[in-house]
Amino acid sequence: MLHTLKESVEYLKRKIGDFEPEVGIVLGTGLGGLVKDIKVAYSIMYSSIPHFPISTLEFHSGKLIFGELAGKNVVAMQGRLHYYEGYSMQQITFPIRVLKSIGIRHLFVSNAAGSLNPDFKKGDLMILNDHINLQPESPLRGINDSDLGPRFPDMSEPYNRKLIANGLEIAKNEGIACHEGVYVAVTGPNLETKAEYKYLRIIGGDAVGMSTVPEVIVANHMGLPVFAISVLTDEGFPEILSPFSLEEILETAAEAEPKMTSILSKLISSL
Numbered sequence: 237m238l239h240t241l242k243e244s245v246e247y248l249k250r251k252i253g254d255f256e257p258e259v260g261i262v263l264g265t266g267l268g269g270l271v272k273d274i275k276v277a278y279s280i281m282y283s284s285i286p287h288f289p290i291s292t293l294e295f296h297s298g299k300l301i302f303g304e305l306a307g308k309n310v311v312a313m314q315g316r317l318h319y320y321e322g323y324s325m326q327q328i329t330f331p332i333r334v335l336k337s338i339g340i341r342h343l344f345v346s347n348a349a350g351s352l353n354p355d356f357k358k359g360d361l362m363i364l365n366d367h368i369n370l371q372p373e374s375p376l377r378g379i380n381d382s383d384l385g386p387r388f389p390d391m392s393e394p395y396n397r398k399l400i401a402n403g404l405e406i407a408k409n410e411g412i413a414c415h416e417g418v419y420v421a422v423t424g425p426n427l428e429t430k431a432e433y434k435y436l437r438i439i440g441g442d443a444v445g446m447s448t449v450p451e452v453i454v455a456n457h458m459g460l461p462v463f464a465i466s467v468l469t470d471e472g473f474p475e476i477l478s479p480f481s482l483e484e485i486l487e488t489a490a491e492a493e494p495k496m497t498s499i500l501s502k503l504i505s506s507l
């Protein structure tokens with residue numbers, strides 16, 4: 237792992253010269269709009285970076301965008317990788333290791349998720365304050381490299397408390413409907429049955445999605461503070477569940493995206 241990491245990092249450092257990103261941002265499904273607000277310095281295709289997995293979803297464009305956002309140097313992953321695409325957990329999380337190695341000190345993650353909490357409506361935002369991992373394995377399974385992090389990383393505060401408080405405060409001041417809650421990660425790509433939505437709510441979930449948790453585990457392994465936010469694109473309420481529509485999810489994500497971008501930009505500016 238250290239060898240492949242070194243090759244990717246060296247390649248990127250040759251490309252970006254003395255540009256030093258302070259913040260890493262992972263953009264979720266339908267949430268790439270934040271890139272418009274970045275004053276782009278370098279845009280690098282995943283496919284050109286040694287050892288980088290390539291996103292297989294056509295609505296993810298697969299680029300690392302280096303530039304300035306809200307007065308800070310950032311690097312955004314436009315196009316995230318999902319376990320359901322067939323990658324290993326190590327492949328999905330490799331870019332997070334690369335971003336940490338090129339200097340990021342904070343990780344911001346966004347995703348589209350289904351609401352499980354009857355008080356959280358479609359189109360609302362939810363800042364993650366914890367998670368339940370129902371994906372079948374941890375990205376840390378296998379031999380641990382202690383240069384990267386400990387064998388048994390603590391997960392008592394997977395999402396940085398101060399960033400959560402600041403994020404909620406910003407949302408309140410902006411008049412944006414934004415909750416905090418627990419994200420449950422499932423494998424997908426199939427959506428949940430009514431019985432599964434009911435179960436996920438009973439075990440303590442407020443939202444469900446197919447991403448984020450592997451990246452968050454790896455960030456915690458490396459001691460990287462995380463802020464994560466979901467756009468609630470559909471309602472997984474068993475009594476009134478309607479058939480899933482990708483178009484509807486992408487439409488809701490696009491509608492809510494400016495609110496999320498506004499919170500992220502202000503939070504990044506306050507770092």
Ligand code: HPA
Nearest residue numbers: 348349350444445446472
């Ligand atoms: N379930 C799982 N993943 C999702 C959902 C959902 O309802 N909505 C968006 N991603």
